[in-house]
Amino acid sequence: MSAVTSPARDPLPPARPHQKFTDDGRRMREVLTYSRRGSRFTPSQQESWDAHQQRWVVPDDRVDEPGFDWDELFGRRAPRIVEIGSGVGEATAVLAAARPGHDVVALEVWRPGVAHTLGLLAEEGADNVRLLSVDAIWSLEHLFGPGEVSELWTFFPDPWPKKRHHKRRLVSPEFAALVATRLPVGGCWRLATDWAEYADQMRAVLDATPGLAGGVVERWADRPVTKFERKGVEAGRAITDLCYRRTR
Numbered sequence: 001m002s003a004v005t006s007p008a009r010d011p012l013p014p015a016r017p018h019q020k021f022t023d024d025g026r027r028m029r030e031v032l033t034y035s036r037r038g039s040r041f042t043p044s045q046q047e048s049w050d051a052h053q054q055r056w057v058v059p060d061d062r063v064d065e066p067g068f069d070w071d072e073l074f075g076r077r078a079p080r081i082v083e084i085g086s087g088v089g090e091a092t093a094v095l096a097a098a099r100p101g102h103d104v105v106a107l108e109v110w111r112p113g114v115a116h117t118l119g120l121l122a123e124e125g126a127d128n129v130r131l132l133s134v135d136a137i138w139s140l141e142h143l144f145g146p147g148e149v150s151e152l153w154t155f156f157p158d159p160w161p162k163k164r165h166h167k168r169r170l171v172s173p174e175f176a177a178l179v180a181t182r183l184p185v186g187g188c189w190r191l192a193t194d195w196a197e198y199a200d201q202m203r204a205v206l207d208a209t210p211g212l213a214g215g216v217v218e219r220w221a222d223r224p225v226t227k228f229e230r231k232g233v234e235a236g237r238a239i240t241d242l243c244y245r246r247t248r
């Protein structure tokens with residue numbers, strides 16, 4: 001397990017997606033891996049949010065503050081796992097509760113999903129999680145230093161099936177190159193998808209990324225079945241799990 005360090009960061013990180021404006025004040029067009037879904041909470045999500053957000057949610061603006069520090073947010077220094085696109089937290093809560101010696105940063109831009117996750121974290125009693133609703137690509141680049149992410153989880157990333165939308169897929173050569181720097185040597189990027197053609201793309205991209213090696217693996221037994229996996233299976237799609245490790 002690598003040492004977890006807090007690197008010196010830029011005192012003022014660059015603007016995040018959805019915060020970038022042209023000189024005349026218009027929002028800049030950006031290629032994002034997610035679409036803005038509804039932000040309305042159900043009554044039970046609202047209840048979870050009100051009860052637990054202070055404990056587990058990192059306010060978006062906090063990442064713009066100089067001296068942003070995960071150790072401070074977790075109140076300790078432990079190997080840090082990052083989950084990208086945690087959805088409603090079905091996997092997050094169970095996996096984190098089973099790993100009390102690790103801290104889990106769950107990055108999810110869909111706020112109702114974050115609220116739902118809070119309820120599950122409370123049920124599981126998983127204190128080792130912090131939720132952040134800031135774009136995961138920006139976050140990985142600006143909030144983590146080299147080798148600081150002991151493991152990365154990406155389960156059922158949006159498949160963006162239409163060809164003209166493929167540029168919105170999370171797993172791209174540029175992002176894979178960034179991930180390779182954030183993992184320590186031996187650290188693993190676990191992925192799962194129900195979209196065969198995206199699985200092929202993941203393999204092609206990750207096989208070609210210097211410093212990463214791996215491929216298709218058996219279904220990760222620890223990984224809870226989420227709604228997206230259930231829907232994929234019901235529709236007759238095969239699930240592919242992948243694991244790529246940093247080699248150097």
Ligand SMILES: C[S@@+](CC[C@H](N)C(=O)[O-])C[C@H]1O[C@@H](n2cnc3c(N)ncnc32)[C@H](O)[C@@H]1O
Nearest residue numbers: 033034085086087108109110135136155156226
């Ligand atoms: C298809 S869902 C899968 C959710 C969950 N992993 C599961 O298996 O149930 C993908 C999620 O990734 C989130 N997402 C996509 N791109 C993201 C990004 N760049 N940063 C943070 N979240 C992102 C979306 O909001 C969405 O909730």
